Every structure is written in structure tokens, then in C-alpha cells.
Amino acid sequence: MENLTGMVNNDAAARVDGLKTQNEILNARDVANYLRIGYTKALSLMKHELPSLKFGNTYRINRYSLDEWLKKREVNKPAAIN
Numbered sequence: 001m002e003n004l005t006g007m008v009n010n011d012a013a014a015r016v017d018g019l020k021t022q023n024e025i026l027n028a029r030d031v032a033n034y035l036r037i038g039y040t041k042a043l044s045l046m047k048h049e050l051p052s053l054k055f056g057n058t059y060r061i062n063r064y065s066l067d068e069w070l071k072k073r074e075v076n077k078p079a080a081i082n
Helices: 002-022 028-035 039-048 063-072
Strands: 053-055 058-062
Touching: 002 063, 028 039, 028 058, 039 058, 058 063
Parallel strands: none
Antiparallel strands: 053 058
């Protein structure tokens, strides 16, 4: 019974961690690191292409919004299996 309880607790913790990641707010430096691109390119994307918000002189984007934007831009999508 203890193993089952541990598995349920681990699963719940994983879901909470996933929610924290999705709700994470990223700045240009974070976007650059996440996409493995330069800071200047990340800032340009945030200014002109990404669904970002401007707060004063900084741009921010929700991690979930960035992931959705990336999904829309996928080039080699796997074929649907029927």
C-alpha cells in the first residue's frame, strides 16, 4: 500500500511541477536560453513575432504561449496514424 501511495504522490507532484512550468513567465534572456538562440534574436522575436507583453522597457512571455507558438511553426510534423 505504501508503494501505491508513493506513486500517487509522485504523480501529483509531477503535475504540479508541470503547471508551474507552463505558468512560468520568461524574459528575453530566458527565451534565448530556452530556444538556444542569441539574446538579440530572442528580443527581436519578442518585439515582432511572439505573443509577448511589454512592461516598461522589458518584454515577457508566458511559457505556455511560447510552446504553443513553437507548435504552430513546426516544419516536420509527424503524419497522423489512422
